Amino acid sequence: MEKLKSIVDKALSRRTFIAGAGGIAAATIATELVGCGSSKHTPPPSGFTDADVLNFALNLEYLEAQFYLYAATGQGLSSADTAAPTGYTGTFTEGAVTLGSAAAVPGLTTQQQEIINEIAYEEQEHVRFLRSALGSSAVPMPSIDLSFFGPLAVAAGITGPTFNPFSSFDYFLVGAFIFEDVGVTAYAGAAPLISPAGVAAGYLTAASGILAVEAYHAAYIRTAITGSAIAAGSATAFPYITAANQVADLRAMLTVGNSGAPGTATGNTGAPGSSSSVETPLALPTSLTTPSSIVAADPVNALGFARTVNQVLHVVYGSPTVGIASGGFFPDGVNSIFAKTTA
Numbered sequence: 583m584e585k586l587k588s589i590v591d592k593a594l595s596r597r598t599f600i601a602g603a604g605g606i607a608a609a610t611i612a613t614e615l616v617g618c619g620s621s622k623h624t625p626p627p628s629g630f631t632d633a634d635v636l637n638f639a640l641n642l643e644y645l646e647a648q649f650y651l652y653a654a655t656g657q658g659l660s661s662a663d664t665a666a667p668t669g670y671t672g673t674f675t676e677g678a679v680t681l682g683s684a685a686a687v688p689g690l691t692t693q694q695q696e697i698i699n700e701i702a703y704e705e706q707e708h709v710r711f712l713r714s715a716l717g718s719s720a721v722p723m724p725s726i727d728l729s730f731f732g733p734l735a736v737a738a739g740i741t742g743p744t745f746n747p748f749s750s751f752d753y754f755l756v757g758a759f760i761f762e763d764v765g766v767t768a769y770a771g772a773a774p775l776i777s778p779a780g781v782a783a784g785y786l787t788a789a790s791g792i793l794a795v796e797a798y799h800a801a802y803i804r805t806a807i808t809g810s811a812i813a814a815g816s817a818t819a820f821p822y823i824t825a826a827n828q829v830a831d832l833r834a835m836l837t838v839g840n841s842g843a844p845g846t847a848t849g850n851t852g853a854p855g856s857s858s859s860v861e862t863p864l865a866l867p868t869s870l871t872t873p874s875s876i877v878a879a880d881p882v883n884a885l886g887f888a889r890t891v892n893q894v895l896h897v898v899y900g901s902p903t904v905g906i907a908s909g910g911f912f913p914d915g916v917n918s919i920f921a922k923t924t925a
Contacts, residue, residue: 632780650702669718682729
């Protein structure tokens, strides 16, 4: 915890931090990174429904879809995919997207453009699928801040030019690395929350199908980063692999105190500040006897990791603080009864 706060304090004092935040006041960024409560949300009730679980997933899909669509086309989801559905009687309202410098990634090869197009399309369809499954119970899109990449990168210790995942394909890969790993582990962690009735109704099967696609996305992102480092001859020659590992380290620090056994539904964040205990760091492969250098898996049993709702919130809010309900990529919090961190 102290290490993270030290990193944030140093980041706040750096001029690159202000540049990465797109000119947002340092006090505002500090609130997002350190975390604050919000009167808009309350802790979830002791009981929750399958719709609540799916709506939490929908919040994450809104974030991913907006990121990839802007990267691919310079435009986000249509209003038909973000507004409250007909018949919605809930209390959550539709938010806006803060772009910062978000725009279509320039200088792409035909193959790179096709890759981003496919991922963007699939994330868009995940939003539409969940909204269709939930019907009038689907929550509208919450406010999303895509300018938060700058502050998050500085907190992770990423140096050099201001981090902007919309500025080049390599930077895009690091930005995608943030979301895909969280998406995969979030679905794995949420699976046990689905009720027996929900399992019988096919919700678990549907969620596992989405998890599989997210895992394919994560696999491509991780392979592209590692493959580029191999082609360059070393991690030093391709610094984006180091940046990705710094992101993994930050994720571990953000979820301090919430670690579980590797591969379990309780989640696994490993020792604070050590990505090797969370996700085997991206590295150039060496031999069959070493843990995976590409896949985010438990190095002992090669099982994928899971993150709890609390762990996911700590990452997307950009804060290790318990009791917060907003910040980071969701400046007003997620539109969910699971909006506040309770552990």
